[in-house]
Amino acid sequence: MRYHLAALIPGICLLLVALYILKGSLDFIDKSERAVGKVTGWSESSGDGGITYAPVFTIVTRSGHEIYYTHTVTSAPPSWEMGEEADFLYDPADADSARILTYFGLFSWSIVLLGVAAFLITYGGVFCMLRAYLRPGINVSL
Amino acid sequence: MVYLIFLFLGTLGLVLSIRSLRASVDFLKNAERATGRVIELVESSDDGETFYRPVFEFTAKDQQQYHYRHHKSSAPSSWEIGNEAVFIFDPADPGEARMLGSAMLNWPATALAVSMTLLVTGLGYVVFRLCYPGLL
Numbered sequence: 001m002r003y004h005l006a007a008l009i010p011g012i013c014l015l016l017v018a019l020y021i022l023k024g025s026l027d028f029i030d031k032s033e034r035a036v037g038k039v040t041g042w043s044e045s046s047g048d049g050g051i052t053y054a055p056v057f058t059i060v061t062r063s064g065h066e067i068y069y070t071h072t073v074t075s076a077p078p079s080w081e082m083g084e085e086a087d088f089l090y091d092p093a094d095a096d097s098a099r100i101l102t103y104f105g106l107f108s109w110s111i112v113l114l115g116v117a118a119f120l121i122t123y124g125g126v127f128c129m130l131r132a133y134l135r136p137g138i139n140v141s142l
Numbered sequence: 143m144v145y146l147i148f149l150f151l152g153t154l155g156l157v158l159s160i161r162s163l164r165a166s167v168d169f170l171k172n173a174e175r176a177t178g179r180v181i182e183l184v185e186s187s188d189d190g191e192t193f194y195r196p197v198f199e200f201t202a203k204d205q206q207q208y209h210y211r212h213h214k215s216s217a218p219s220s221w222e223i224g225n226e227a228v229f230i231f232d233p234a235d236p237g238e239a240r241m242l243g244s245a246m247l248n249w250p251a252t253a254l255a256v257s258m259t260l261l262v263t264g265l266g267y268v269v270f271r272l273c274y275p276g277l278l
Contacts (some may be wrong), residue, residue, distance in 0.1 A: 003244075040211065050225055103145065103267050103278065118262040123255040124164060126163065127244055133170040136177070136228035 004127030011120025018113035025107050028097065032089040035059045036066075037098075039084045043070045057081035059088050059098055069098045072108075149264025155257030163250040174233045175242065176200040178210060180225045186215060192221035200229050202236040210239050 037057030044051050052074035059067040067090060071080070087101035098103050127134075178200030191246050197213035201207050210229060212221070230246075231239035240246060271278065 006245045029277070046155045055190040101278065107266070107270070111151075111266065113265065115263050119255040122258040123251050124191060126247060126254060130167060130247060133167060134242065134247070136175065136242055 004124045006124070007120045008124030008128060010116050011124055014113050014117035015121065017069070018110050018117055020108065021113065022110040022128050025110055028091060028099070029089060029106065031093075032091050032097070033062060034091060035088050035098075036085050037067075037069060037088045037100075040080055040081045041082075042078055043074075045074055049113045050076060053078040055084075057088070057100075058087060059090065060097070061090060061092065063092070065095060067095050069100070071100065073094070089109055145264045145267035146151055147264075148260045149268060152257050152259070152261030152264050155253060156261060159250055159253035159257050163247070163254060166250050169232075170230065170246070173230045173234070174203060175200055175230050176228050176236075176239075178239075180221050180223050180227075181209075183219050183221065183223065184211070184215075191217050193217045194221070196221035196225070196242075198227060198229070200239070202231070203233065204236075206236070208236045208239060210241070212241070230233055236254050 012047055037059035039055045040058040041056040043056050044053055046052075053076060054074040055073045055078065057069040057071070059069055064081040065131075067088075069088065073079075088098045089106070091097040104111060106118060178198035180196045180201045183194040184197060193215035194217065196212045197218070198210040198212070199207055200210065215229065228242040229239040230242045231237075245254040
């Protein structure tokens with residue numbers, strides 16, 4: 001009966017980490033500027049399935065600096081074409097901070113960790129709440 | 143769009159899994175319970191190894207004796223003759239008894255947890271769109 005705690009406790013820890021990362025992402029959005037990036041090349045990586053390609057975007061900031069952003073998703077053949085555009089957010093004080101302007105691009109780890117935390121907390125919470133019903137020989141009502 | 147599908151599936155899953163969980167809880171609350179004892183270990187062979195499946199006997203309130211054959215066999219046997227376990231069953235149908243344990247809630251709890259994951263992911267997207275209109 002203790003394994004519900006093995007789900008609940010890591011779930012709460014992951015929730016706290018997810019909220020911390022989420023706060024960082026929201027702070028980033030508040031202080032960032034928007035810019036358009038263009039695919040100017042590909043980054044190749046080789047694995048068991050052969051060579052895959054990640055688009056490399058060149059983003060020109062308001063101050064005229066260029067930021068290079070390599071997409072985290074690779075594919076074969078490339079899913080982006082040369083010159084294709086996407087929106088980005090970047091922190092003017094930190095040129096390496098650019099993130100692609102999609103929901104997952106902005107909150108990737110928060111989304112993943114919140115999802116896992118929701119699973120663990122719900123699963124552990126159900127057994128925590130209903131443990132009295134699982135005791136032999138006891139008639140209970142919550 | 144995929145997040146709205148998550149939201150829809152999460153909401154649907156939440157409703158269905160809560161209904162399933164409620165049915166399981168109602169069963170746990172109202173069903174009859176009886177202690178059963180291992181009376182036999184049924185042997186079976188697979189790849190030269192002998193597996194043992196316990197058969198329990200319990201007595202319901204109607205004083206009839208019922209047998210429960212465990213769905214899991216193991217080698218070596220994880221049960222011994224005389225070991226006890228609690229069984230839960232509908233008084234009208236003791237032949238369909240189940241062993242009392244957290245495994246009874248595994249499926250509804252897993253379904254609820256998956257639904258909550260989908261719901262949180264989808265709801266996060268909707269909240270983000272409402273808080274930052276025009277950003278995406």
